[in-house]
Amino acid sequence: MKLVINKNELKATVAYTIQRAGYKFIVDRNTGQESFVKILNSTGYPRFHLYLEENGDNIALNLHLDQKKPLYKGQKAHSGEYEGDVVAEEMNRLKSLLV
Secondary structure (H helix, E strand, O other), X not given: OXXXXXXXHOOOOHHHHHHHOXXXXXXXXXXXXXXXXXXXXXXXXXXXXXXXXXXXXXXEEEEEEEOOOOOOOOOOOOOEEOOOHHHHHHHXXXXXXXX
16 A cells, blocks of 8 residues: 655654654665564564655655565565555554654
8 A cells, every 4th residue: 555745744754753653674685675564463474564765755655564474585475465454544543643
């Protein structure tokens, strides 16, 4: 699920707010891509996975729910939910904290 927010509407910096919302900053060991995760239980999955992308005056938040870890080393495919009530509820929560 994607949400675009104008930087001028933000209450505070996105990274600060995201971390205060329970997300942890991570860097993918294979690709070097930066993102944030919010782990929902002690096994590490399911977890919310959030990517940020700046484009001019806008910041795009791209959120999905990883249901489980990829089964094989090097495999990128996972059971991810990109839409649905759970993802929409979390995106609305983040939006309310940001603007």
